[in-house]
Amino acid sequence: MGTIGNMRFDLHIHSNYSPDSRLDVDDILRRAVKKGLDGIAICDHDTITGSFLARRRAKELDLPLLVLPAVEVSTNMGHLIVLE
Numbered sequence: 001m002g003t004i005g006n007m008r009f010d011l012h013i014h015s016n017y018s019p020d021s022r023l024d025v026d027d028i029l030r031r032a033v034k035k036g037l038d039g040i041a042i043c044d045h046d047t048i049t050g051s052f053l054a055r056r057r058a059k060e061l062d063l064p065l066l067v068l069p070a071v072e073v074s075t076n077m078g079h080l081i082v083l084e
Helices: 025-034 049-060
Strands: 002-004 007-013 039-042 066-068 070-075 078-083
Touching (some): 007 066, 007 078, 025 039, 025 049, 039 049, 049 066
Parallel strands (some): 007 039
Antiparallel strands (some): 002 007, 070 078
């Protein structure tokens, strides 16, 4: 988790769209708001599905949360987190 100015972000979260997580997108959003975060990035392995779903759900639920589009890309040298 990091701080940008006075804002708090978690920029590396996996949802159930990654093989290493079982967290539902709505649960992630609710937990982020409960923890007082201003923004998150769901960085699932090699897919943007969870990230885009989180953006849509945050708007639908009218949550005070910035959801950055992101993905964790697998490369032959390791993983690379890409934030849009």
